[in-house]
Amino acid sequence: MQRIVVLGGGESGCGAAVLARKKGFDVFLSDMGVIAAKYKKMLRQWDIPYEEGLHTPEKILDADRVVKSPGIPDKAPMVRALRERGVPVVSEIEFAAPYVSGRTICITGSNGKTTTTTLIYEILRRAGRKVALTGNIGLSFALAVAEGGYDWYVVEMSSFQLDGCFDFRADVAVLMNITPDHLDRYEYKLQNYVDSKFRIVRNQRPEDRFIYCADDPLTAENLPSRTLGMRTLPFTVAGAAGCAASLDGGTLRAEVDGRRVEIGLDELKIKGMHNACNAMAASLAALCAGVEPETVREALRAFSGVEHRLERCGTVDGVEYINDSKATNVDSVWYALESMTRPVVWIAGGTDKGNDYARLYPLAEKKVRTLVCMGVDNAKLLEAFAGRVPQIVDTHSIEEAMAAARRSARPGDAVLLSPACASFDLFKNYEERGREFKEWVLTLARSV
Known part of the structure; x- marks a missing residue:
């Protein structure tokens, strides 16, 4: 019996362990941290042995194959030891x-993938498809596969997940864009990150589809060597020629195999040019899946966005509070600031990923009244925006940051949590950061 070891006891790792058990493998799971109670329960239900707080070499290095959770870097000592022994290390999606x-x-994609993934899922669900929302959101892909019974799997894939894919093939691949992100995981070399994203088209066949943004420079530069015969369906908001989806004035159009979706941007609840891109990509993917155009239109009209992405949390004393905790890179923040119509008190900071903030300077100078830095070490942010915004406040907790934002904001302003950084210095993840922001706003609203 082949021995499968899973590194990481979160959603991804536990899903892989359950699938391995269902397929009859000898399974062991190891996590250097503390495994959450709900995942321990899952492991016990499936009689999967596990350890937490350490990696025991004797229990891991004899594996026939290792499934590595995406949060574990390739440079981790145990991963290096496994590769030195020639043990295959793959992602949960590959497994x-x-x-x-x-x-x-x-x-x-660097930006927009969660909104686009969720929107595709909602369109297929509305169309009556048996569909799973998986990958970087929803269920782990492996757990959904273990459950079975799905006709379609809509999978959000991070670069970390793609790095561990070798034989995996997407029937429909969607690449939203590529902008610098996670460079700390890619030796601070942009091309390494680009190569990772383009693994989405690895192994595609002529009958498969590749949807991408024709306006994105890094995608365009790297495209010629990557299209290996699959059918390409580009989309554009800038008017690039020959695209399957485009923006004509205020009307979004997308067409696949003679079936066309047309909808006015004013009919969408999600606003901004970035969301027009998300809607075009989702429309093309849904049409590829055989969904009727009218069903696509209905779902587009109904969709109101995802949690932690430009999420309106309420207005207190004339100040609107917006949770954009999922904006963990510079380009996500650019889209957020670009969409702001009020003066902004901007909360940013966290674990820097090799950010270059220069792209934000014009928008910050035009729209930001106060920058509230929230992190353990805010030196890079303080230096980058000194003299570019009227006021900068240095804080080191959510409580300090929210109090500073409250003091700075005036009626008619927006307080925007859009960090441009990972959350791991003060929070478990961006979801916890966003939830704490929303709880603070709710408490404030109750107190006035």
């Missing part, structure tokens, strides 16, 4: 791929 009975729509 699950041979057991998929349905078809896959896989979405990646």
Whole structure:
């Protein structure tokens, strides 16, 4: 019996462990941290042995194959030891791929992938498809495959997940854009990150589809060597020629195999040019899946966005509070600031990922009244925006940051949490950061 070791006891790792158990493998799971109670319960239900707080070499290095959770870097000592022994180390998505009975729509990109993934899922669900929302959001891909019974798997894929994919193939691949992100994981070399994102088209066949943004410079520069015969469906908001989806004035159009979706931007609840891109990519993917145009239009009209992405949390004393905690890179913040119509008190900071803030300077100078830095070490932010915004406040907790934002904001302003950084210095993840922001706003609203 082949021995499978899973590194990481979160959603991804536990999903892989359950699938391995269902397929009859000898399974062991190891996590250097503390495994959450709900995942321990899952492991016990499936009689999967595990350890937490350490990696025991004797229990890991004899594996036939290792499934590594995406948060564990390749430079981790145990991963290096496994590769030195020649033990294959793959992602959960790669491990699950041979057991998929349905078809896959896989979405990646530096920005917009969660909104686009969720929107595709909602369109297919509205169309009556048996569809799973998986990958970087929703269920782990492996757990959804273990459950079975799905016709379609809509999979959000991070670069870290793609790095561990070798034979996996997407029936429909979607690449939203590529902008500098996670460079700390890629030796601070942009091309390494670009190469990771383009793994989304690895192994695609002529009958498969590749949806991408024709306006994105890094995608365009790297495209010629990557299109290996699959059908390409580009989209554009800038008017690039020959695209399957485009923006004509205030009307969004997308067409696949003679079936066309047309909808006015004013009919969408999600606003901004970045959301027009998200809607075009989702429309093309849904049309590829055979969804009727009218169903696509209905879902587009109904969709109101995802949690932690430009999420309106309420207005207190004339100040609007907006949770954009998912904006963990510079380009996500650019889209957020670009969409602001009020003077902004901007809360930013966290674990820097090799950010270059220069792209934000014009918008910050035009729109930001106060920058509230929230992190353990805010030196880079303080230096970058000194003299560019009227006021900068240095804080080191959510409580300090929210109190500073409250003092700075005036009626008619917006307090925008859009960090441009990872959350791991003060929070477990961006979700916890966003939830604490929303709880603070709710408490403030109750107190006035």
